[in-house]
Amino acid sequence: MAAQVPPDLTHAEVTQGDIAVATALAGGVRLDHMPSRLLALSGAVLLSFLVVSAESLHAQSDVVAVTDAMLQSPEADDWLMWRRTLDGWGYSPLDQIDRSNVADLKMVWSRGIADGSNQGTPLVYDGVMYMPNPSDRIQAIDAVTGDLRWEYQRTLPDDLTDRLGRALSQINRNIAIFGDTIIDTSGDTHVFALDIATGTLRWETEILDYRTHPAHQSSGPIIADGKIISGRGCMPEAGPDACVITAHDARTGEELWRRRTIPRPGEPGDETWGDVPDEERRHVGAWMVPSYDPELGLIYIGTSVTSPAPKFWIGGVENTHLYHNSTLALDVNTGEIVWHYQHLNDHWDLDHPFERLLVDTVVAPAPDAVEWINPRLQPGERRRVVTGIPGKTGVVYTLDRETGEFLWAKPTVSQNVIASIDGATGAVAVNSEVVFTAAGQEVMTCPVWQGGKDWEAGAYSPETNLMYMPLRHTCGRVMASDNGTWYDLTVRTEITPGEAMLGTIQAISAETGETVWTHSQEAFTMSLVATGGGLVFGGDSNGRFKALDHETGEILWEINIGSPVTGFPVTYAVDGRQYVAVSTGYSLNTSALARLNPHHRPSRGNTLFVFALPEG
Numbered sequence: 001m002a003a004q005v006p007p008d009l010t011h012a013e014v015t016q017g018d019i020a021v022a023t024a025l026a027g028g029v030r031l032d033h034m035p036s037r038l039l040a041l042s043g044a045v046l047l048s049f050l051v052v053s054a055e056s057l058h059a060q061s062d063v064v065a066v067t068d069a070m071l072q073s074p075e076a077d078d079w080l081m082w083r084r085t086l087d088g089w090g091y092s093p094l095d096q097i098d099r100s101n102v103a104d105l106k107m108v109w110s111r112g113i114a115d116g117s118n119q120g121t122p123l124v125y126d127g128v129m130y131m132p133n134p135s136d137r138i139q140a141i142d143a144v145t146g147d148l149r150w151e152y153q154r155t156l157p158d159d160l161t162d163r164l165g166r167a168l169s170q171i172n173r174n175i176a177i178f179g180d181t182i183i184d185t186s187g188d189t190h191v192f193a194l195d196i197a198t199g200t201l202r203w204e205t206e207i208l209d210y211r212t213h214p215a216h217q218s219s220g221p222i223i224a225d226g227k228i229i230s231g232r233g234c235m236p237e238a239g240p241d242a243c244v245i246t247a248h249d250a251r252t253g254e255e256l257w258r259r260r261t262i263p264r265p266g267e268p269g270d271e272t273w274g275d276v277p278d279e280e281r282r283h284v285g286a287w288m289v290p291s292y293d294p295e296l297g298l299i300y301i302g303t304s305v306t307s308p309a310p311k312f313w314i315g316g317v318e319n320t321h322l323y324h325n326s327t328l329a330l331d332v333n334t335g336e337i338v339w340h341y342q343h344l345n346d347h348w349d350l351d352h353p354f355e356r357l358l359v360d361t362v363v364a365p366a367p368d369a370v371e372w373i374n375p376r377l378q379p380g381e382r383r384r385v386v387t388g389i390p391g392k393t394g395v396v397y398t399l400d401r402e403t404g405e406f407l408w409a410k411p412t413v414s415q416n417v418i419a420s421i422d423g424a425t426g427a428v429a430v431n432s433e434v435v436f437t438a439a440g441q442e443v444m445t446c447p448v449w450q451g452g453k454d455w456e457a458g459a460y461s462p463e464t465n466l467m468y469m470p471l472r473h474t475c476g477r478v479m480a481s482d483n484g485t486w487y488d489l490t491v492r493t494e495i496t497p498g499e500a501m502l503g504t505i506q507a508i509s510a511e512t513g514e515t516v517w518t519h520s521q522e523a524f525t526m527s528l529v530a531t532g533g534g535l536v537f538g539g540d541s542n543g544r545f546k547a548l549d550h551e552t553g554e555i556l557w558e559i560n561i562g563s564p565v566t567g568f569p570v571t572y573a574v575d576g577r578q579y580v581a582v583s584t585g586y587s588l589n590t591s592a593l594a595r596l597n598p599h600h601r602p603s604r605g606n607t608l609f610v611f612a613l614p615e616g
């Protein structure tokens, strides 16, 4: 675990109190959030203004309420959710910054953000950036100037980190927007909504009691058909009832459904746990952010490994322990599992919760580039697929997203945990040579728990039909050691033998599966965004933030921003000017992998940076 800095709650309480006072004084008067529009306000309104703080002046709003239609087809200028769109692409059509001018990019503002493990994604709507900081601090920032509008800090229980550990309870990857509220899930496993104009708490709903059912809420929700859809990691001691995906009414916070990731006794899949009692079925989390197809009404979300990971300890290696390391397609209205696909029977903590890319494409996997292909595929067939790299193995899987039918799969970085996949059925056969059967056994696996791929997200561009994936070359000695840790594993990570460098980005065709270009580097690569300007932006563990040509992978611009680029990059526009934003910090991965490149000495500061082309 990384060394951690305690959350700064003192500052937070003061800030929250100030906002509450300012809001009470404002008396519910609706004022515009854009300074340029303040000129239109009446004298009476301006008078009431004078008694509130300068900060709350900017906190009033007549923001247009965000609807499902807007979330399903967002304005190019905005970035309204984790990957901008519900299909998980991490793509913006903005094209002012392009391959011909990106070398002129300059920093236009920066701002420090709260202490803690930062993996935040800015949300941008109508010229205002809403930034999730660690430990459930959310800031509204003028997206042009970087000036603070309001700040909310959730008061977290004193004993929270005793239950959940510090690192994972701090992470605040993403927030959502609906109506006139900003919506997030909290370290103490509530879902809550803030007034978009003031940052005051509008409502909150407990999902799980962190004292009896501790769960990690490192990721936030998406909004699908007016519902807040969120997953979570579940502590082993919390049992199966903490391992849930939930839906809440985005207007009221009322819970609509919850779906366990582990079948209940008597449900389909119960038998896949053998004779393991229900209360000992543990830790199958869904700790990343789902995708959503509004036409099919299906949520796509991935799951992670069991605790312990070696299956001989929990009912035997012949059992599949559903629904760990699976893609689940859930009915948005009921949470019913419409189909599932298990990517790996996992003995090594190779989770599969990452971004699902929803793409409509010709499916024509090239036999010389793709290991495993469904023999029923017809040449030139067009399908609605869910694709991408869902898990730490780095394997690309393409499934029909209506039915879950396996279409094709291929490894990217070296992997030795999958022996083969049956193209006709999609059934995955693990490599028996690396499956543990007794305590004390040690095997060499590729990758190890840092991936391959991890939570750092890849992007997809509809212009190239390529997916861009941040990957790393890791292997390691893994021992089944009954050591009382979550997984009962001991792991020693190294750079994959035969590879000169840890980091890589690979551009892979969603149509053919061919790897069109590969970028290699020492530092490991982090989250990516693709743009209409023909660019892929992304950073690395050594503080470099770069723009690559989306067709060739050539580096067209690079800057050292000092610390690992742990935040998710986004791009947005205000008044015709395009901006690129990204944040730095540290994560479990930056700590765990630092010794593989010991000559890299980045700092560890949590800072938000925004770039644009020079004006005029």
Ligand SMILES: [Ca+2]
Residues within 6 Å of the ligand: 136, 171, 172, 173, 174, 184, 185, 186, 187, 217, 218, 219, 220
């Ligand atoms: Ca959160």
Ligand SMILES: [Ca+2]
Residues within 6 Å of the ligand: 304, 305, 349, 350, 351
């Ligand atoms: Ca895990």
